[in-house]
Amino acid sequence: MELTLHSFKLTLAHSFGISRERYDEQPTLIISLSHDGKTGYGEATSNPYYGVGISNLMQEIEEARGLIEDASAYDPETLNKMMRDHNLSSFACCAVDLAAWDLFGKLEGKSLHEIWGTTMDTYPVTNYTIGLDTTEIMVSKMKEFPWPVYKIKLGTDRDVAIITELRKHTDAVFRVDANCAWTARETIDNALALKELGVEFIEQPLPADDWEGMERVLHHCVLPVIADESCLVESDVARCALHFNGINIKLTKCGGLTPARRMIRSARDLGLEVMVGCMTESTVGISAIAQLLPELDYVDMDGAMLLKSDIASGVRIEAGGRVILPSTGGSGVSLLQ
Known part of the structure; x- marks a missing residue:
């Protein structure tokens, strides 16, 4: 598989507040995995409460690039286990896992729920x-x-x-x-x-x-x-x-x-x-x-x-x-x- 990373800042329509913070934009990381003419996409956002930043996520995934690109495009569950064994954070695992499942379903020609x-x-x-x-x-x-x-x-x-x-x-x-x-x-x-x-x-x-x-x-x-x-x-x-x-x-x-x-x-x-x-x-x-x-x-x-x-x-x-x-x-x- 071919791995690509994209970072964005999502602007909210309105300022958004909860009991512990307020924000107007949301940094996010988009992962794409491509194989055999199809591309799957996954996402993980930054989150100060959990100490997660986009630069850290990108570094984690870059360090695991070889593991991810060598994995089978037809086995998202094994890839997820490999990332866990490689000690990637949950947020990094999420971005890759979502992309792997999206790609798998596109290769199969079926929605994941099907x-x-x-x-x-x-x-x-x-x-x-x-x-x-x-x-x-x-x-x-x-x-x-x-x-x-x-x-x-x-x-x-x-x-x-x-x-x-x-x-x-x-x-x-x-x-x-x-x-x-x-x-x-x-x-x-x-x-x-x-x-x-x-x-x-x-x-x-x-x-x-x-x-x-x-x-x-x-x-x-x-x-x-x-x-x-x-x-x-x-x-x-x-x-x-x-x-x-x-x-x-x-x-x-x-x-x-x-x-x-x-x-x-x-x-x-x-x-x-x-x-x-x-x-x-x-x-x-x-x-x-x-x-x-x-x-x-x-x-x-x-x-x-x-x-x-x-x-x-x-x-x-x-x-x-x-x-x-x-x-x-x-x-x-x-x-x-």
Whole structure:
């Protein structure tokens, strides 16, 4: 295979805030793998919270170039294991893994979900995320983008008031994500009010390592709780089963589609609900997530919808949440630049 690296800065349509940070652009790394006239694309974004930068990702992958280019284009799972054995980070593994699967599917002439034996007869509607801001700005963003399901970023001392105000303007399903900003007591108390306001579940209310607090929350919270920062890789799934009702799998954090599919199976075996989320990726990363839709209860794949302009074509998400998959095989990605 022939490996090529492309770095971009994705400009967001609006400034995006969560409890611990705010940003206006998202650096991202796009990997392309080519073989026999076909090219597959993968993506991994930078992330300060996890200490991941684009230059570091590029260096990691360049150091593994020989291993990657010598691998079989028809065996993404073995390539993923080889990268793990070579100690590449999860983010680097993700970029290569997504490209390898996209290429494999294009060589086979089938979408990945078809190769994996699933159909798009039914699938969850993606949420659209409203970043943390003044209540007025959050309301204006919601009005600008009418949608059936919203994820609302929280993490302030006015969180219930924010949801109370947003609820006045829509009957859409609400999900809330505190990004580790609450205590166990706050979570339990907030949930009582949030349930009355039509919130479906709470995502990662406590710091990632507060397992004792999450045990209290699990037993006393009136809303389901979904792990995000507490569930990074495959080994985290079993522990999360004792502290959460479900998990949110991020392809970048776990290392790509290969480990993500194993995490889905493990979660199902443990009775957990399953969500896959994004990290403000372009359509490259979002198209990979779309291939998992038939296997999910919930999905957060709005990354490309939050951008001012995209760098790729692939999956399309229409008004109301209908997903249109490309017919080119794999994840169906093509770069526009």
